[in-house]
Amino acid sequence: MAVAVPESLKSNSRIGGGEQNFTVALRIRPLTEDEILQGAHPAAHKVEDNMLVLMDPAEDPDDILRVNRSREKQFVFDVTFDGNATQSDVYESTTKFLIDNVINGYNATVFAYGATGAGKTHTMLGTDEDPGIMVQALNDLFLEMERGSEDLAYKVTMSYLEIYNEMIRDLLTPSLGYLDLREDAKGNVQVAGISEVSARSTEEVMQMLVKGNRERTQESTAANAASSRSHAILQVTVQQRNRIRTTMQEIRTGKLFLIDLAGSERAANTHNRGKRMVEGAHINRSLLALGNCINALSDKNGPRYINYRDSKLTRLLKDALGGNCKTVMIAHISPASTQFEESRNTLVYADRAKHIKTKVRRNVTDVAYHIAQYTNIITELREEIMVLRNRLQDNGTRSHANIQAVQSEVLGSRLDMDRQELTRFKEQLLTSFKDQMELRRTLMELSNASMEVSLETSRNQLIVTEFEANQGRRRGELSNLDGDNRYLEDEKALELAGEDGRVDSEEVRVARDELKVLHDEKHKTQRVITTVQKELEVAQSKTRKLAEMIPMRVSGADQQEVVRLLCKVHQLEIENLESQSASLLRDFQIKKKDMVISRLFNNRSLIDDLIRRQRDLLDEHSVHCPKDLEDMYELYHQDREEMIRNGLEFSAISPLPDIPKPLPGLMYHPAVEGNPDVGEKVFTQSAKSQHARRSQVLSRLYRNDPPPDNGQGSPYPPPVAPSRQSKTSFEDREVIQTNTRSIAALAAKKRVRANGPVQDQNKSFASHTNPNGSSTYRPLYRPHPEGPPTTVAPTLTTSRLAQHDQLIDGGIAHEAIIFSDDNLSQNTLEKTSVHTDTSLPPLAPGADLAYRARKHDASENNRRRVGYSQQYAKTQARKNVRKNGQRYGEQDQAKKLYSDDNRSDAGRKGNTRNRYSNQAAVNGTVSDSSANSTPQTNGGTSKTSKKALPTIPQYRKGTISVTGHALPK
Numbered sequence: 001m002a003v004a005v006p007e008s009l010k011s012n013s014r015i016g017g018g019e020q021n022f023t024v025a026l027r028i029r030p031l032t033e034d035e036i037l038q039g040a041h042p043a044a045h046k047v048e049d050n051m052l053v054l055m056d057p058a059e060d061p062d063d064i065l066r067v068n069r070s071r072e073k074q075f076v077f078d079v080t081f082d083g084n085a086t087q088s089d090v091y092e093s094t095t096k097f098l099i100d101n102v103i104n105g106y107n108a109t110v111f112a113y114g115a116t117g118a119g120k121t122h123t124m125l126g127t128d129e130d131p132g133i134m135v136q137a138l139n140d141l142f143l144e145m146e147r148g149s150e151d152l153a154y155k156v157t158m159s160y161l162e163i164y165n166e167m168i169r170d171l172l173t174p175s176l177g178y179l180d181l182r183e184d185a186k187g188n189v190q191v192a193g194i195s196e197v198s199a200r201s202t203e204e205v206m207q208m209l210v211k212g213n214r215e216r217t218q219e220s221t222a223a224n225a226a227s228s229r230s231h232a233i234l235q236v237t238v239q240q241r242n243r244i245r246t247t248m249q250e251i252r253t254g255k256l257f258l259i260d261l262a263g264s265e266r267a268a269n270t271h272n273r274g275k276r277m278v279e280g281a282h283i284n285r286s287l288l289a290l291g292n293c294i295n296a297l298s299d300k301n302g303p304r305y306i307n308y309r310d311s312k313l314t315r316l317l318k319d320a321l322g323g324n325c326k327t328v329m330i331a332h333i334s335p336a337s338t339q340f341e342e343s344r345n346t347l348v349y350a351d352r353a354k355h356i357k358t359k360v361r362r363n364v365t366d367v368a369y370h371i372a373q374y375t376n377i378i379t380e381l382r383e384e385i386m387v388l389r390n391r392l393q394d395n396g397t398r399s400h401a402n403i404q405a406v407q408s409e410v411l412g413s414r415l416d417m418d419r420q421e422l423t424r425f426k427e428q429l430l431t432s433f434k435d436q437m438e439l440r441r442t443l444m445e446l447s448n449a450s451m452e453v454s455l456e457t458s459r460n461q462l463i464v465t466e467f468e469a470n471q472g473r474r475r476g477e478l479s480n481l482d483g484d485n486r487y488l489e490d491e492k493a494l495e496l497a498g499e500d501g502r503v504d505s506e507e508v509r510v511a512r513d514e515l516k517v518l519h520d521e522k523h524k525t526q527r528v529i530t531t532v533q534k535e536l537e538v539a540q541s542k543t544r545k546l547a548e549m550i551p552m553r554v555s556g557a558d559q560q561e562v563v564r565l566l567c568k569v570h571q572l573e574i575e576n577l578e579s580q581s582a583s584l585l586r587d588f589q590i591k592k593k594d595m596v597i598s599r600l601f602n603n604r605s606l607i608d609d610l611i612r613r614q615r616d617l618l619d620e621h622s623v624h625c626p627k628d629l630e631d632m633y634e635l636y637h638q639d640r641e642e643m644i645r646n647g648l649e650f651s652a653i654s655p656l657p658d659i660p661k662p663l664p665g666l667m668y669h670p671a672v673e674g675n676p677d678v679g680e681k682v683f684t685q686s687a688k689s690q691h692a693r694r695s696q697v698l699s700r701l702y703r704n705d706p707p708p709d710n711g712q713g714s715p716y717p718p719p720v721a722p723s724r725q726s727k728t729s730f731e732d733r734e735v736i737q738t739n740t741r742s743i744a745a746l747a748a749k750k751r752v753r754a755n756g757p758v759q760d761q762n763k764s765f766a767s768h769t770n771p772n773g774s775s776t777y778r779p780l781y782r783p784h785p786e787g788p789p790t791t792v793a794p795t796l797t798t799s800r801l802a803q804h805d806q807l808i809d810g811g812i813a814h815e816a817i818i819f820s821d822d823n824l825s826q827n828t829l830e831k832t833s834v835h836t837d838t839s840l841p842p843l844a845p846g847a848d849l850a851y852r853a854r855k856h857d858a859s860e861n862n863r864r865r866v867g868y869s870q871q872y873a874k875t876q877a878r879k880n881v882r883k884n885g886q887r888y889g890e891q892d893q894a895k896k897l898y899s900d901d902n903r904s905d906a907g908r909k910g911n912t913r914n915r916y917s918n919q920a921a922v923n924g925t926v927s928d929s930s931a932n933s934t935p936q937t938n939g940g941t942s943k944t945s946k947k948a949l950p951t952i953p954q955y956r957k958g959t960i961s962v963t964g965h966a967l968p969k
């Protein structure tokens with residue numbers, strides 16, 4: 001049955017000092033079998049937790065003297081236990097709260113009081129199976145100390161003694177005999193020589209307790225089979241001190257006294273005799289002294305003299321009874337009616353004890369160490385410092401290791417983050433690079449498409465302008481026809497004319513339609529290019545920002561190196577793409593230059609026609625030709641002859657018109673008019689005189705100086721208008737340019753001859769010598785994709801080849817071509833005389849590869865460039881030599897060729913046509929326009945001769961080709 005802690009005990013249970021009342025508890029044991037056999041009945045009854053009623057079993061209703069007295073007596077204590085209370089209940093309510101007080105330096109006493117056989121030993125000592133207060137208190141004490149602060153150190157000592165017949169005996173060391181009580185100057189009573197045994201655990205205390213109990217004097221009496229014949233006192237001293245040593249150290253000393261008193265006994269009940277009776281007398285005397293002390297201490301009139309000295313028991317319990325101690329008295333009674341008197345006496349004593357007050361204070365000793373002790377203290381402190389240092393070092397090492405572990409962990413996580421971030425950045429960067437490259441590639445393809453459109457546009461424009469130029473020629477020729485023939489031709493023209501009056505061939509119509517489509521395509525492509533360029537700028541900006549941000553976000557050197565390499569790879573990809581783009585651009589430029597060359601040749605052809613027509617008009621109308629014009633005619637003839645002599649005849653491509661000889665009286669000497677020999681003499685003047693004359697002409701032309709007097713009094717031509725001057729200058733520059741080309745072409749021809757067949761040296765050309773002595777080279781251009789393989793290939797004369805190469809690779813002329821190409825206006829093109837032949841023969845298989853090989857053979861190109869450079873140097877040297885008036889064999893040869901050519905001409909009119917016809921017949925022209933015609937071998941104004949006009953470059957889908965000529969067998 002659990003017993004609640006009474007309110008009165010709660011104040012005592014608090015840790016602290018001050019005046020405190022005795023705590024009195026009452027325990028009523030159960031009836032024993034003997035008592036029941038004796039017919040006893042319960043006389044004591046617990047009526048409440050703190051109250052009992054004692055019934056007087058001897059009440060006699062007939063006793064008149066006691067009639068007015070109450071049969072029952074009520075007692076109130078702090079707590080009351082009956083026979084149902086357990087050992088634990090009693091301990092919890094009476095003793096447990098004292099443990100903390102003792103540990104903190106307060107004294108406490110628990111003693112069991114009562115008659116013999118009332119159950120004191122049972123409460124205090126108990127049994128092994130049902131331990132009493134001593135065991136439980138010591139057990140709790142050690143547990144509390146273990147739970148105490150680490151800064152506090154405890155020392156527990158115990159002594160166990162008995163007072164038997166007023167003699168003190170050490171139960172732990174019984175051999176010590178009887179011990180005396182001594183009192184120091186402060187009045188503290190101590191047992192001299194008693195052994196104080198240190199205990200470190202509850203087990204040690206229990207072992208000592210068991211050992212001491214074995215030594216305790218117990219005898220069998222009539223009242224108790226195992227009656228304690230002595231007072232047993234267990235003293236447990238707890239010293240508490242701080243672990244930190246200082247010069248002044250506080251030591252708290254708490255003492256716990258657990259006392260099992262011997263029971264008072266009445267001799268009548270115990271039937272003791274002899275020794276037992278003596279023992280009983282001592283017991284009763286000491287208990288009487290205790291009772292007296294209690295009576296004195298509990299006097300309501302205030303404290304009076306307390307005679308502790310009447311017994312050793314009271315002397316030892318001096319502090320417990322009236323001093324510095326928290327005291328708990330557990331009174332024990334038997335409920336048996338047969339023990340009524342003993343029980344009543346006990347209750348009366350206990351009731352008095354309730355009024356006893358004690359003054360409790362903490363037992364604190366401040367220890368001041370002597371200097372002599374300081375050495376030990378210092379040594380101890382040093383040892384402690386060393387221990388602490390080692391501990392710190394261990395902790396430090398552990399901490400250092402921990403820091404390293406944490407650092408490595410942080411580093412690892414950072415590296416992981418870096419790695420993850422790098423992966424993310426890498427993906428972003430690669431995506432950005434990929435987008436950028438896609439855009440660049442798209443831009444390149446669009447640029448290429450734009451170039452293709454441009455080329456295709458030029459090709460169609462060429463077709464149109466050529467056609468229109470031919471129409472112009474034809475109109476001019478018609479104007480020369482007589483009436484009937486003109487009528488017939490007009491009828492034919494009307495038949496061919498469309499609704500708009502324009503006479504377009506099918507090819508021209510297609511070309512015009514394509515031009516419209518190409519015009520739209522050009523603008524459309526340009527718009528797309530603009531859009532893609534903007535997208536590329538955005539992508540570049542994004543990539544730039546990413547590339548700038550990544551090094552700041554990625555800390556590792558390796559990671560940064562990875563990013564740098566990625567950027568480098570991207571840069572290389574860009575360069576690769578740019579080189580591809582540049583290659584495409586070069587191809588495009590070459591194609592455009594080829595086209596420009598073609599246009600220039602056509603332009604030259606137109607100019608030749610113009611000159612011829614003008615000359616015809618001059619002849620027909622016998623117009624006086626000014627001296628400077630005659631000079632220009634002369635220069636024109638010289639250049640032409642030189643080209644012919646050097647194999648730069650344009651007959652196969654753009655034949656020179658049959659220029660009429662200069663009019664007599666101007667260019668020629670009057671004395672030799674009509675005499676070809678004399679005429680020849682004119683052209684066989686010395687190179688020096690030729691050069692001087694040429695220089696004069698050029699000088700005049702460039703400075704627009706007035707022509708010199710011809711000595712015949714002929715008037716100077718009227719002053720040339722600025723526009724006219726300009727035109728003349730342009731034409732003159734053309735002449736100069738042509739002359740320059742001639743020199744380069746001559747050099748090229750010589751080089752070709754020196755190197756043997758071009759096909760061997762240069763895989764792109766096959767050469768053969770034409771019957772007229774000029775070399776014709778067949779370029780191995782790309783085969784027409786729609787045509788079957790054939791042995792027929794287009795041809796290119798040596799002069800064309802040389803001009804082509806020279807223009808492509810040579811200095812000023814090269815640049816001039818580029819600029820003239822870029823600045824070539826539509827009007828200019830329309831004015832250009834072009835002849836086309838749509839029946840291109842397919843090329844031989846592999847020709848394309850050969851052409852490409854030539855284009856991309858850098859070493860070959862370099863070699864050729866070196867050759868051109870050398871040739872250019874030679875040309876310059878020749879010019880210098882000419883300036884010095886030296887004569888060259890080539891000029892003689894040119895004159896001879898020119899003379900031969902003139903002699904073979906049937907006449908000025910139609911001479912050109914004859915030459916075209918002859919050339920076509922020799923070369924076996926197979927153009928559509930001439931395929932069904934019969935080649936003319938003699939002069940005349942036949943239509944066939946017109947159709948056999950010189951071949952010109954023909955462009956197809958951006959690929960250069962040349963109107964074909966059958967290779968000579």
Ligand SMILES: Nc1ncnc2c1ncn2[C@@H]1O[C@H](COP(=O)(O)OP(=O)(O)OP(=O)(O)O)[C@@H](O)[C@H]1O
Pocket residue numbers: 028029030032083114115116117118119120121122123224226227228229261262263264332
């Ligand atoms: N609360 C109890 N419950 C059961 N039995 C008890 C109780 N108290 C005492 N007894 C029994 O009563 C008998 C006497 O008890 P105990 O020896 O403890 O008395 P005592 O007061 O110590 O006597 P004495 O003064 O002679 O030593 C014992 O046999 C004991 O087992």
